[in-house]
Amino acid sequence: MLFENENEKMLIVAPHPDDESIGAGGLLTLYGPKCDVLLLTTGQHGHHGGLSEPEVTKIRKKEISAAINLAKVNKLFTLEIEDTRLYQNKKTVYSFDVKNYKYIFVPNRFERNLDHMAVYPILRRMIMLQKSKATLVEYEVWTPLRKPNLFIDITAVIDNKRRMISEHKSQIVDCDFANAGIGLSAYRGMFANCEYAEAFFVCKSPLKDFFKLNESSVLLFARNRKRMLKKKNK
């Protein structure tokens, strides 16, 4: 059974403060003590309310700490990469040790936000580089998964998920993320025969799975590879 072994540590990778609560607040509440959260960027380009970037960074760090404390998460790690510049700073991410984690949760590969899109390929490569045995699991933030293969019943902890999202006060001024996030959980609940659920995609083998699911990406990859080989041979 997934996640039942006490010693199997889980890492939830959040590109910005709030992604962890919107995408996996229920999961974090259910398994908090065996979870670490890795916050990649400062989120300084999020909603600022007229504050300076350093002030926004400070506030958002406090907000994510308060949110994950509600789930009794084991530890928060922060890499302080500039918001929107994750892919350009992937080497900073590579330096984080993922060898001790059994499951690594990332925003799904279909997310539209630039930083969100960058996480899956970076972590996929890290797992290979570090020869980690971790299983990648994709979660939903701004773009729902096309074909989730895991639903977790979060009905019992839905109030805590709402509280976690609401801790990101600086970001919910214009948009009620709590309601939106809980709405997606209610929608997912329909497919899991419960009131509220979170949906995930468990990748058995990241590379194999990547090729299987994205035929257009495979074609694109093949074309780029051909182009690269041509250039190399010139």
Ligand SMILES: [Zn+2]
């Ligand atoms: Zn985000």
